[in-house]
Amino acid sequence: MLKSWDTNLLSSEKKTLFSFFLLYLFFVLILLFILGYLYYNFQKDLVLQKYRIELNRLANEQVFRLKRLHRNFDKQRVYPRDKRFESAIYDSSFKKIFSTFKNSKIDFNRVIYIKNKKVYYIKELESYYLGTKYLVLQVDEDDSWVDRALKNMLLSGVVIFFIMMVFGYFLLWLMLKPMRDAIELLDRFIKDTTHELNTPINAIMSNIEMLERANLDEKVVKKIKRIDIAARTVSNLYQDLTYLTLGHKIVSYDEMVDLKKLLCERLEYFSLFSKSKKIKIKTELKEGVFLKIDIKKVTKLIDNLLSNAIKYNRVSGNIKVTLANNFIEIADSGMGIPQEKLKFITKRYTRANESVGGFGIGLNIVMMIANEYDLKVEITSKEGEWTKVKVFW
Amino acid sequence: MDKSKSVLVVTIFIFMMVKSFASSIYEKNCLSCHSKMPVKIDKFFYRYLLKYSSEMRVKEALVDYLKNPKKEKSVLQEELLARFGVKKPTTLNDKELKEAVDEYWEIYKVFDKLKGTPKNP
Numbered sequence: 001m002l003k004s005w006d007t008n009l010l011s012s013e014k015k016t017l018f019s020f021f022l023l024y025l026f027f028v029l030i031l032l033f034i035l036g037y038l039y040y041n042f043q044k045d046l047v048l049q050k051y052r053i054e055l056n057r058l059a060n061e062q063v064f065r066l067k068r069l070h071r072n073f074d075k076q077r078v079y080p081r082d083k084r085f086e087s088a089i090y091d092s093s094f095k096k097i098f099s100t101f102k103n104s105k106i107d108f109n110r111v112i113y114i115k116n117k118k119v120y121y122i123k124e125l126e127s128y129y130l131g132t133k134y135l136v137l138q139v140d141e142d143d144s145w146v147d148r149a150l151k152n153m154l155l156s157g158v159v160i161f162f163i164m165m166v167f168g169y170f171l172l173w174l175m176l177k178p179m180r181d182a183i184e185l186l187d188r189f190i191k192d193t194t195h196e197l198n199t200p201i202n203a204i205m206s207n208i209e210m211l212e213r214a215n216l217d218e219k220v221v222k223k224i225k226r227i228d229i230a231a232r233t234v235s236n237l238y239q240d241l242t243y244l245t246l247g248h249k250i251v252s253y254d255e256m257v258d259l260k261k262l263l264c265e266r267l268e269y270f271s272l273f274s275k276s277k278k279i280k281i282k283t284e285l286k287e288g289v290f291l292k293i294d295i296k297k298v299t300k301l302i303d304n305l306l307s308n309a310i311k312y313n314r315v316s317g318n319i320k321v322t323l324a325n326n327f328i329e330i331a332d333s334g335m336g337i338p339q340e341k342l343k344f345i346t347k348r349y350t351r352a353n354e355s356v357g358g359f360g361i362g363l364n365i366v367m368m369i370a371n372e373y374d375l376k377v378e379i380t381s382k383e384g385e386w387t388k389v390k391v392f393w
Numbered sequence: 394m395d396k397s398k399s400v401l402v403v404t405i406f407i408f409m410m411v412k413s414f415a416s417s418i419y420e421k422n423c424l425s426c427h428s429k430m431p432v433k434i435d436k437f438f439y440r441y442l443l444k445y446s447s448e449m450r451v452k453e454a455l456v457d458y459l460k461n462p463k464k465e466k467s468v469l470q471e472e473l474l475a476r477f478g479v480k481k482p483t484t485l486n487d488k489e490l491k492e493a494v495d496e497y498w499e500i501y502k503v504f505d506k507l508k509g510t511p512k513n514p
Binding site: 133 | 435439442443445446447449506507509
């Protein structure tokens with residue numbers, strides 16, 4: 001495999017992955033929340049259960065005292081107290097008979113509950129001593145269990161979260177495997193093919209150069225020119241594909257490049273191509289503009305812009321190439337790019353116009369190179385009239 | 394009979410008249426009969442409280458029993474009931490009975506009678 005798979009994913013695919021991941025994260029968090037909630041309530045029930053047993057025992061003791069008081073009420077009228085709890089007695093109409101604590105509202109629908117850090121236990125009597133139907137016990141809540149439960153929840157929450165994340169990553173990996181395999185296959189295919197293309201193209205181009213054109217018939221020269229253009233187009237494509245498949249692995253050799261010299265050279269290289277479409281090229285190139293950059297890459301960048309300007313131009317159109325201190329601008333009088341497509345035009349496999357051939361990889365390569373060297377690319381266009389590409393630094 | 398003696402008798406008579414007039418239906422009717430019984434009327438009250446809990450239900454049950462005493466409705470133990478025999482229905486009318494029962498409740502109710510002890514120091 002040439003490249004790590006993630007660099008091969010298009011940004012729209014990355015977006016899909018990202019939303020999948022967010023969704024997954026969302027569900028994991030919800031799951032954790034529900035688990036936490038259940039665990040907390042379970043612990044609370046457990047604690048209440050313990051209180052319940054203990055408080056029931058105490059309540060029985062208190063009932064016994066009430067019974068004694070009821071029997072001797074003509075002689076003894078002191079409400080029995082116990083220092084382990086506070087208590088209150090209510091009759092069957094929930095009217096308070098006596099209470100040792102200050103709390104107004106008792107929830108008689110429940111047997112045991114916690115409110116304001118106090119545990120309330122309500123016992124219903126079978127015999128209503130002193131008219132008491134409900135005996136309410138109140139004790140301070142020992143809430144150390146909350147801390148313990150929260151600590152446990154946090155710890156196991158983190159552990160489960162990590163496990164789920166690892167699981168999610170694995171899931172993602174499984175999901176992506178077919179896609180990754182396809183991309184890898186394509187990459188390998190392109191690499192192999194391009195390699196096989198290189199030799200024949202070079203043979204064609206060098207042999208055309210070696211032809212003695214002076215001795216040839218006008219018609220034959222014209223045909224040879226056409227062959228030359230076709231060979232160069234294929235050669236460009238070959239280079240683009242190599243760049244895409246090997247791009248990130250190519251080590252840059254940066255040097256001071258004379259941009260005017262380079263632009264003239266490339267215009268010369270494309271001249272056959274442009275002449276065949278009767279395109280007039282105007283230049284406004286400043287002397288002595290240098291850029292520290294890998295010559296192969298900047299050549300690739302310029303070639304792509306020029307070839308686009310020619311390819312998408314109309315017959316007998318114009319191209320204007322400008323070089324200034326901090327920018328190169330290539331303007332054409334072509335079909336332009338629709339406004340809504342401008343945003344996506346730099347993406348791989350996007351073409352402004354389906355009627356013209358091409359893979360839609362040209363501007364993608366331009367962007368890759370520009371990004372590597374911190375160059376800014378500004379594309380403006382008026383549909384049906386012109387397109388301007390400005391690269392500045 | 395000298396004059397002073399007859400004045401005293403008249404005074405006592407008037408005093409008794411006033412007293413009997415001032416004393417309530419409860420005292421006149423219920424107590425007059427119950428005070429002769431070996432089991433005090435407060436014991437009956439606390440039995441009702443034990444069985445019926447709230448003021449409303451206690452009073453309802455009392456009125457019901459006094460108007461129409463039945464063996465099955467009594468709160469007394471069998472032996473006691475056998476000893477006294479089921480009482481006769483009350484001769485009081487509804488209003489008087491209600492007044493008597495209300496007073497009975499006021500005298501023996503538990504509310505405001507219980508004393509708390511100061512919290513353990």
